Amino acid sequence: MTTTLRTGTASAVSAPEAGARRRGGVNLTFLAIELKRLLRNRRTVIFTLVMPPMFFLIFGTAGSYRTTSAGHGNVTAYVMISMALYGAMLATTSGGAMVSVERAQGWSRQLRLTPLRPSVYVAIKVAVAMALGLASVVVVYLVGLAEGAHADLGVWIVTGLVAWLGSIVFAAFGLFMGYLLPAENVMQILGPVLAVLSFAGGLFVPLGDGVFATIGKVTPLYGLAELVRAPLVGDGVTLASVANVVLWAAVFGAGAVWRFRHDTARV
Amino acid sequence: MTTTVPTPIRSTTTDRAIDLRGLTKSFGAVRAVDGLDLQVEAGEVLAFLGPNGAGKTTTIDLVLGFARPDSGTVSVFGLAPRDAIAAGKVSAVLQTGGLLKDLTVAETVLLTASLFSTSRPVDEVLERAGIAAIRDRRVGSCSGGEQQRLRFALALLPDPDLLILDEPTTGMDVEGRREFWSAIRADAARGRTIVFATHYLEEADAYADRVVLVRHGRVVADGSSAQVKNLAAGRVVSARLLGARPEQLAAVPGVDRAEVRGDRVLLQTGDSDAVARYLLTETEAADLEIGGLGLEDAFIALTSDRVGAPPGGTSTAHSTATTTTGSI
Known part of the structure; x- marks a missing residue:
């Protein structure tokens, strides 16, 4: 029979009860309550489910757009895809930033009294944000379907999936920014930032040529917007846009992990 | 590990x-x-x-x-x-x-x-x-x-x-x-x-x-x-007494704690009469005062800084004799 003896380490000898930790806190109740919270938040619903389709109706449904080709579909579909990405990006950014908002409220301290691991908590927040992002894409596409967007069926599916899955880069952005600007109203700062990035990345209006276009091409939304619209435009994928997405994903991802590690060292 | x-x-x-x-x-x-x-x-x-x-x-x-x-x-x-x-x-x-x-x-x-x-x-x-x-x-x-x-x-x-x-x-x-x-x-x-x-x-x-x-x-x-209440219970007998050492005073019957502050001694006790009698009859003490000590006082004294408190004035509530604190 042996027993462990405490030595001069920071924490005592442990014999963790595996059962309590096995699930690490992932469960449907948690997910359901988190989703309910999102839908209860009027501002979130307006920004992610109302504004993107509204922008689409304003910018994308001019008569000439419906009859002008944009590759494998019309220009209305082009604007629709951009707005779907815009909505998904808003959803994931605000979802990521919620982590630091809840930290500022002390909720993460309260959660540390449960078996829930901080990494699992972040994963669930991102998953919930992605669910909202998917809803945003679907709403914009439904409005697009009703309002004259035309494209091949494959284009609808692939662009929708890429817009949705690609927006996870902005969940990392929201996490990172939330940790850097820990305030309960962090989205009031990020909202205008995202609007500027959307213009710079060519999401609202085409970039064209010139100095601003050159600058715009290195901003974080440019690459993702190009990739998402590529199946519609049909010109293939440029190396520049892939590099843009990979680079910014690495920056935001590494930043979020770095701040997260720093943050969980002290609650 | x-x-x-x-x-x-x-x-x-x-x-x-x-x-x-x-x-x-x-x-x-x-x-x-x-x-x-x-x-x-x-x-x-x-x-x-x-x-x-x-x-x-x-x-x-x-x-x-x-x-x-x-x-x-x-x-x-x-x-x-x-x-x-x-x-x-x-x-x-x-x-x-x-x-x-x-x-x-x-x-x-x-x-x-x-x-x-x-x-x-x-x-x-x-x-x-x-x-x-x-x-x-x-x-x-x-x-x-x-x-x-x-x-x-x-x-x-x-x-x-x-x-x-x-x-x-x-x-x-x-x-x-x-x-x-x-x-x-x-x-x-x-x-x-x-x-x-x-x-x-x-x-x-x-x-x-x-x-x-x-x-x-x-x-x-x-x-x-x-x-802890006992620590604070009782009274403080203070008097002017030159050359006194806390260790000696703490050994006086009835004294729970003793402190020397300048030319005055402060003795915490549950039997102030006996301590006062001792001081006045067995020592050169003069200018004697007897005061009460509440729990609040003990708490404040034990948990706050006082000029003249000995470094690391740690004690346990039940230890008594030779411990000197700035508390009384």
């Missing part, structure tokens, strides 16, 4: 609810916890008493694994803090914040319950915390006392063997405090180990079996509530 050696299990060590040894924790230049030792046995109701900034909250953070000590060891029922929490052995009612305002009371409990592999039923903890009637209210519209009882309900979910309360009644009105403590008292009767930090003396006195006074991150007194 740890050394494993073949020795018989000593249950006294593993059964301890809390075992803190040589704990230190600094924030920048500030030593929040400075060599703190504390052992809490299972079943105790312990008050962790000290002024703001004494290191109470930091110590609790270390016990809960919210922060890592710079040195020393923390063990909760023989486990590392995170493991003790994961196993549902310890829970806490934290000081402030920590609740989502947009959830209802019941949703908050339901969500927290879902994170444990086993937990008490939601209705049961709402009932025991006395908030079943407000279960559908948004947390943001709950009073401070109601939010605190919600935190208490959350802490009850894993049915912990050890419950830690960090200044649980701060900001509550009298009514809220009474209701909160009646819920806690009912719970303590079930045999749970309870450790609560407070700066209210009367709370420590009314609800704790054992009182630990902390100052500057160290334990300065540790004893039963009665012993």
